[in-house]
């Protein structure tokens with residue numbers, strides 16, 4: 058059976074990059090019965106690779122669960138859980154860490170980018186991709202939908218599956234396939250610096266639109282989005298990344314093609330077009346905002362959802378972990 062696994066860090070609110078690049082795609086798998094139940098994890102162990110305030114982290118997990126459900130990730134149709142609730146993630150991560158090599162890990166671009174900004178680099182940041190491999194392999198996942206920034210980590214997980222199988226002469230872990238959208242949504246850009254991806258960790262909140270930003274905030278952020286000195290609206294991702302990012306957000310929000318979005322901008326300069334984009338984004342986010350606030354007012358329900366998700370994840374994870382122990386000689390002969 059094919060199985061989807063993906064994760065998201067509870068380090069801030071879901072932004073349009075996460076939403077169009079990952080979460081909206083997750084929703085399509087939820088309604089597809091041809092695979093096993095998809096598994097989506099709120100990866101708090103990944104979040105602590107950089108310092109987090111414990112109360113904010115705890116709240117962030119519940120807020121992320123509410124956001125995902127509001128985006129259509131129905132917990133009845135998938136396994137939605139907090140990573141740290143399932144101890145096997147760290148257990149498997151250790152075994153894989155013993156098979157991973159330093160040179161291979163140090164090549165990964167995310168580590169390079171993040172560690173450049175820190176003086177005392179935590180070991181956890183270095184082994185982040187090992188933990189992500191464990192997340193995927195623990196459920197013997199075959200399909201991993203991610204944004205472009207995360208693709209190298211999925212390749213690394215593919216590599217870890219091969220190394221494990223080869224070392225122990227087994228076909229235990231299946232082949233992993235990444236799923237990356239080809240329509241541009243795999244890399245939504247920052248509104249303040251279109252050379253960079255939109256990101257939760259960008260210190261400038263105007264660089265991203267969160268799915269629960271108010272209507273006024275969306276208008277303000279679109280108005281302030283960095284474009285260029287050409288007033289005409291047309292799509293050219295390479296030469297005009299700022300305007301093209303706005304066209305993309307418009308087309309994704311309104312459910313129209315990029316060409317249709319450009320057509321609708323005829324006669325508008327980029328300044329006026331920004332308001333048009335804000336309108337489409339607001340329209341799209343309206344029901345999500347409403348569901349999110351209703352869910353956040355019922356924490357008891359959110360906790361129950363997470364605890365049920367953890368139970369379901371644990372039963373799959375422990376089966377894999379027991380098998381890995383046996384394969385690697387970490388348990389008595391069965």
Ligand code: AQP
Nearest residue numbers: 066074075078203204207243244245254255256257258
């Ligand atoms: N800009 C983006 N466009 C498309 N997809 C994106 N993703 C992230 N940014 C974009 C995808 O969203 C999923 C969750 O990723 P994450 O939790 O790591 O989100 P983030 O915004 O990337 O968070 P941070 O805090 O800024 O983390 P780093 O710096 O690690 O990326 C993933 O599938 C991701 O690809």
